Amino acid sequence: MKKRGKVLRDTSAGPGLLMVEGQQYSFSLEGVWRSEVAPKPGMVVEVELDTGGRIMAISAVAESQLAKEQAEVALAAAKQKGAALASTMVARFGMPALVGAGLLIVGWFFLSTVSINTPLGSLDFTFWQILGFLNAKNAFEMLGQGGRSGPSAGFYGFLALVSIVGPFVHHFWKDRRAMLGGLLPLLFMAGVALAIRSSINNALGPAGTSANMREYAEQAREEAMKMISIGFGAYLSLLASIYFAGVAAKQFLVAKATDNPEQQSRKLAA
Structure with missing residues (x-):
């Protein structure tokens, strides 16, 4: 042996x-x-x-064999700890919420949210990159140039992280208003969409005073919007955001309906 x-x-x-x-x-x-x-x-x-x-x-x-065996032991220990952590998170937050958060992260950070069709080809941008462009002063111009400078997401990035955490706040803050944190991803995406549209309008300049200038500006805006197409990341993250918003609204209304009879009974008892 x-x-x-x-x-x-x-x-x-x-x-x-x-x-x-x-x-x-x-x-x-x-x-x-x-x-x-x-x-x-x-x-x-x-x-x-x-x-x-x-x-x-x-x-x-051989040293290589020892290193391989040590790596296998470390990997097995990491898997065991990871499985224990995952089971704890599932027990606390629930599998649907964790899956929704995962889809939201993938849709925002890794998949294309917006594509700009140019004569030289299509330029794809993730949601996180768009936040960086919005945080810059000349967002639309940077998008048209391909975003080579890679601006920081700044305050928009902070709001994005808060929105991801929002659906889980009620697990730590036992107030029924905390359940409304699930609305944050959807509200944030809506706000970003409005900010993008406003940035496009500002980049094309004011409509002007004459009818010809207003018509020209309107045509330019229409052409700019035609260049932009929505990517799969936007649809995936929007689906996850709608799920969180629906769950949050339902939980809030149920908690409110449950609290009202208790408050009425306290008033009658008083």
Whole structure:
């Protein structure tokens, strides 16, 4: 049978010494050492023992093999801790809410929300990138240029993170108004859509005083809107936001209906 051990003493000044599962074994190189490298203290080895406990063969374990085994142990421990954390989160928040938050994050951070069709091709932007453009002064111009400067989302990014956390606030704040936090993702997306439209209108300039100028500005706005198409990320995150808004409204109305009879009974008792 094969077991793992460690070299305590090499064979440079006599028999070597191994430690295998708390037992010490003396060994010599002749007849049992199977590796090309000489043994040295601290080396991890694989020891083959016969039924009587005598050493039949000793082989050094490669560093790459040890690193692989340590990585596998660390991965198994991480999986175990991750599974425990996931089960705790599911028990506290519920699987539908966690799935909805995951879809919202994917839709906002990874999938295309808006595409701008230009003569040179289509430019795709995530919701998070759009927040960066809105946070900049010249949002529409930067979108048209492809957003090469990569502006920071700034305050809009902070509002986005608050909106993601919003549906879970009522788990920590035991006030029925906290249930309305589920409305935040939908309200935030609506606000961003209005901000984008306003940015486009501002970028194209005021309509002017003459009829010709107003007509020209209106045509320019229509052409700009035709260049913009909605991506899958927008629909996915909108679906998740509608789900959170529906659940929040239902929970708030149920809590309100439950509280009203209690308040009326207290008034009658008083």
